[in-house]
Amino acid sequence: MSTVSKQDLVESVQRVVVKIGSSLLASGSGIHQDNLVHFVAELAALQERGLEVIVVSSGARAAGLNALSMETIPNSIPAQQAAAAVGQIHLMAHYERCFAEHEIKIAQVLLTAADIAHRGRYLNAKHTIDYLLERGLIPIINENDSVAVDELKFGDNDRLSALVAGLCEAELLILLTDVEGLYDKHPKEDGAALIPLVEEVSDTMLAAAQGQGTLGTGGMLSKLEAAKAAARRGIPTMIAKGVTQGVLSKAFDPKQEMGTLVLAAKNPLRQRKHWIGFGVTPKGQVVIDAGACKALVEKGTSLLPAGILEVRGDFEAGECVSCLDEQEEEIARGLVVYDARDLGKIIGAKTSEIETRLGYHFGDEIIHRDDLVLARAKEIS
Numbered sequence: 001m002s003t004v005s006k007q008d009l010v011e012s013v014q015r016v017v018v019k020i021g022s023s024l025l026a027s028g029s030g031i032h033q034d035n036l037v038h039f040v041a042e043l044a045a046l047q048e049r050g051l052e053v054i055v056v057s058s059g060a061r062a063a064g065l066n067a068l069s070m071e072t073i074p075n076s077i078p079a080q081q082a083a084a085a086v087g088q089i090h091l092m093a094h095y096e097r098c099f100a101e102h103e104i105k106i107a108q109v110l111l112t113a114a115d116i117a118h119r120g121r122y123l124n125a126k127h128t129i130d131y132l133l134e135r136g137l138i139p140i141i142n143e144n145d146s147v148a149v150d151e152l153k154f155g156d157n158d159r160l161s162a163l164v165a166g167l168c169e170a171e172l173l174i175l176l177t178d179v180e181g182l183y184d185k186h187p188k189e190d191g192a193a194l195i196p197l198v199e200e201v202s203d204t205m206l207a208a209a210q211g212q213g214t215l216g217t218g219g220m221l222s223k224l225e226a227a228k229a230a231a232r233r234g235i236p237t238m239i240a241k242g243v244t245q246g247v248l249s250k251a252f253d254p255k256q257e258m259g260t261l262v263l264a265a266k267n268p269l270r271q272r273k274h275w276i277g278f279g280v281t282p283k284g285q286v287v288i289d290a291g292a293c294k295a296l297v298e299k300g301t302s303l304l305p306a307g308i309l310e311v312r313g314d315f316e317a318g319e320c321v322s323c324l325d326e327q328e329e330e331i332a333r334g335l336v337v338y339d340a341r342d343l344g345k346i347i348g349a350k351t352s353e354i355e356t357r358l359g360y361h362f363g364d365e366i367i368h369r370d371d372l373v374l375a376r377a378k379e380i381s
């Protein structure tokens with residue numbers, strides 16, 4: 001990327017989300033105090049430049065190991081949740097002490113995927129974060145690991161940080177990790193080269209990233225997925241090695257090339273659509289025929305019952321479902337107007353038949369266009 005466009009990019013940033021990975025912050029031997037001091041100084045410097053800074057910090061489970069006499073993160077979910085319960089306060093106490101050296105106050109926000117999937121709670125989280133930022137505090141966010149149940153977990157904080165960036169309408173997401181960025185092959189292989197710029201995260205890139213980056217829950221695949229989600233919201237992502245001296249000032253220096261920069265999509269989704277596409281876990285699936293796929297993707301229409309071939313799962317009206325083509329590829333996601341049982345009764349029906357088949361009529365569309373997000377960025381949404 002030319003230095004000029006990096007300049008445009010960094011100049012447009014007012015609000016930035018910085019995600020710090022577990023391996024940078026703690027291990028079985030405890031909190032990595034020197035790293036924490038380094039990150040806090042870098043974050044404080046960003047705030048000094050006039051930026052609003054939101055931190056997504058992993059490391060709760062790792063920080064709790066010591067107190068529970070464990071060396072590595074256990075497989076048992078209750079043990080992991082207990083480690084997070086111990087570690088989270090430990091981690092925050094360290095952050096609080098380090099930020100106090102810079103006369104910065106912090107706040108803790110713990111979120112679960114269920115909070116993000118619930119529109120009201122999602123907006124509440126946004127209002128809380130806005131309020132904290134307006135008053136100069138730095139919100140430090142983590143997943144509420146001690147209560148999150150497996151099927152409702154973010155899985156990794158990379159995804160959480162992309163959702164937080166979208167929620168807070170940040171202009172930049174920075175993922176700090178233990179490698180320099182994305183490589184064209186596994187970084188340990190001979191001749192592996194760093195990819196400085198990604199214009200769009202492709203499926204091939206996602207496939208190649210599998211297995212890159214070994215520490216933490218995420219790895220490079222989840223970083224690229226997070227960058228893809230952020231890009232759809234119009235937010236670029238930088239992936240960089242966290243322990244690099246001056247990493248965050250370099251991120252904002254147009255003359256410095258560092259890590260991998262993933263550009264924002266040219267046609268970003270608005271907040272509500274982004275929430276439908278990335279913040280909500282689909283509760284079921286509808287398989288649709290080729291004509292319906294074409295209508296959704298190329299003509300930008302709503303989904304009608306005539307194009308539905310099969311309904312899977314048990315969902316209520318208003319919940320999110322995935323629309324799959326006949327090859328099982330996800331084409332879109334959206335909020336359904338009819339529940340799974342009733343939708344099963346109108347598979348393939350003409351819109352004029354909905355009322356006779358169901359005894360009521362909530363609308364001709366199964367998923368209205370306003371509640372539908374296409375899986376791929378380039379097509380109409």
Ligand code: GLU
Pocket residue numbers: 022057058059060061062084142143145155156157158216217218
């Ligand atoms: N929330 C987890 C923790 O604090 C981290 C998840 C991740 O590794 O991204 O331990």
